[in-house]
Amino acid sequence: MARITAGLATSHVPAIGMAIDLGKTQDAYWQPLFAGYEWTRSWADAAPPDVVILVYNDHASAFDLTMIPTFALGTAASFQPCDEGYGPRPVPVVQGHPELAAHLAQSLILDEFDLTLMNQLDVDHGLTVPLSLVYGQPEAWPTKVIPLAVNVVQYPPPTGNRCFNLGKAIRRAVASYPEDLSVQVWGTGGMSHQIQGARAGLINQEWDNRFLDAIVSDPAAVAAIPHIEYLREAGSEGVEMVMWLIMRGALSDDVEALHRFYHVPASNTAVGHLVLQPQP
Amino acid sequence: MARITAGLATSHVPAIGMAIDLGKTQDAYWQPLFAGYEWTRSWADAAPPDVVILVYNDHASAFDLTMIPTFALGTAASFQPCDEGYGPRPVPVVQGHPELAAHLAQSLILDEFDLTLMNQLDVDHGLTVPLSLVYGQPEAWPTKVIPLAVNVVQYPPPTGNRCFNLGKAIRRAVASYPEDLSVQVWGTGGMSHQIQGARAGLINQEWDNRFLDAIVSDPAAVAAIPHIEYLREAGSEGVEMVMWLIMRGALSDDVEALHRFYHVPASNTAVGHLVLQPQP
Amino acid sequence: MVDNSELDDLPGTTVFTAERSRQGFPLNQMCMSLMAAANRERFHADERAYLDEWPMSQEQKQAVLDRDFQRMLDLGGNVYFLSKIFASDGLSYVQAVSTMTGMTVEEYQAMMLAGGRSPDGWRSKSERA
Amino acid sequence: MVDNSELDDLPGTTVFTAERSRQGFPLNQMCMSLMAAANRERFHADERAYLDEWPMSQEQKQAVLDRDFQRMLDLGGNVYFLSKIFASDGLSYVQAVSTMTGMTVEEYQAMMLAGGRSPDGWRSKSERA
Ligand SMILES: [Fe+3]
């Protein structure tokens, strides 16, 4: 039977991808950030899972405003890195797991989540920057990936509670897949940032750190945070942290935080990162 | 305050649209079918609502298989009839109600329905055939229309229960819209039909008529019907009847059937039709 | 996997699951392309060459060339998409669908006018056998 | 309407609602078109002519010509889409975003390096006033 072996949360700032792609990770500006992922790099290389369900959002790359799906699941065999306007990132093609994805699609829709299914999908920095942070610059990604794209660009995104419940449904669906697969769920985006208007540049270290505490120890309380609190406290783009709740919902109630890191700034953004292990 | 003043259910067989467009409604084959809509034509002309929320499915017209949304709501100001391959149907452009649609979008997503929002959408016979059946061939449609496209082509469609609950959420959302609008909800598709495989041509009059009874008097029982029963009893394409439950959920528990009609066949399909009035 | 044994037990019926949708994706997208008149012309001028532009399997291409709609369903085709092929051949749903039933068009039409195919005997493979 | 008064009370922030998405649809779709190098070239060769190809309002077109990003937000633009404009001008997010804050790029960068803008005083319009 398939099982969820870990959860991981991380920011997915595009400038981080550029720093990796341009070989700037040891520059003074970037070095402290990448140092915070070194533990994770070793942990990840030691035992990559069979599949990562990678929760992210597209940023006007593959999706325009013709169709705006709340939850879009990638069921294809592979996913090309997007050309975000100046050529795709120099990273490997992302290999999917279409059989598990079809199982998730069917299970989750019958469990009354109103998914949009994607037989074709290009993936932007929201998905590839986390892979680069965790796995560096390999010839091929060491794990298969099922993309789960969440609308957090157009208001309203799904509620935190809905995301938490989707995570729980993913847990049930994975547990009912007969093949013996190790599956991780990654939640990406955030932490506090705002990249528009007179309030641009907002960072709320106190709120972010309370969020990092609570998502580990009291996720139900995090699931109850209304959108307006994210917008007010963590900035208009900080609301994308609802995606971390999908990851958290997919884990057992009790988790151990194997690793935690927080750093300000990467470009306009506060970077947060967690590695969580479910406890029996 | 906006209020839901009626519900309507009807099949949306493409050949019915062709019969109307080619002036064949009085042909021997078609006359009995159109006779069954005469009561509705008078009722509808007497008092068109301000807005119809029209639940339908696309049939490989506007949507291909790249993205398959479970529920897609049209938020645009207008919707062009699709070119389904041989030129669009000669019917008026469908005018939307973007303000109410934006209100529904926001209300329903916050109510934890995972909509896909459509800022642009061409509408196929699934939406225009019901308008033609009810309003004939006017210069302009007498009512605004908010399209709600449901995936019933790729298995699994949403469950009947999910559709019923979406209808209830639509009812709440409409009731919270401050402008004084009369709104109807139409559920379309069905009844029994199968247009593929050795079992093609399946029609189940007994099952269809039980469905017509129960959707009026015991909708919760209808909402509990599993997909396999639709597929087995009403044919592989008959499963689209789950869409009627969205209409039914949007009405009060108690309704009066003002009109009921059933006819076999239109092309490969059993035609069913209801006009329902909510009771206080 | 999700237990789809009930779906598989329906006789003469191919349920279009997410898994089939992925397998049939290039076939069905090719069908969609036939909505444009220019593509229909190119298709009918040289079907094999047109199909070779798509990442379809050889079996999928052969089934299209043979107009074997049941085989197309088995290979991930969906009837609403396949309709673009038979519409471009000038066939109606009734005409094309009847080819999957082992009946002549006339027999199929007569069955429909008489009230359609009864579900009796068609509810499960065991009931059918 | 849905009560969005709390959203409207956020100072210096334009929440991209479904209503704004519809108003900004042609503006944002125009922005998407700038992902293609050929379109960027045509845009920079004659911005007015390029914008006239889109069903944008005059105000939207003028805001683009003026590179007035706050005005574009007010007219339904979303920053992820507007980024296609400033990226085609060779500007980074930090450079373009700082123009909306009334700070120089250097001041904005210094603020970010010092830990970013504190939320204190920026939680509501009344708190700000
Ligand atoms: Fe993001």
Ligand SMILES: [Fe+3]
């Ligand atoms: Fe239909």
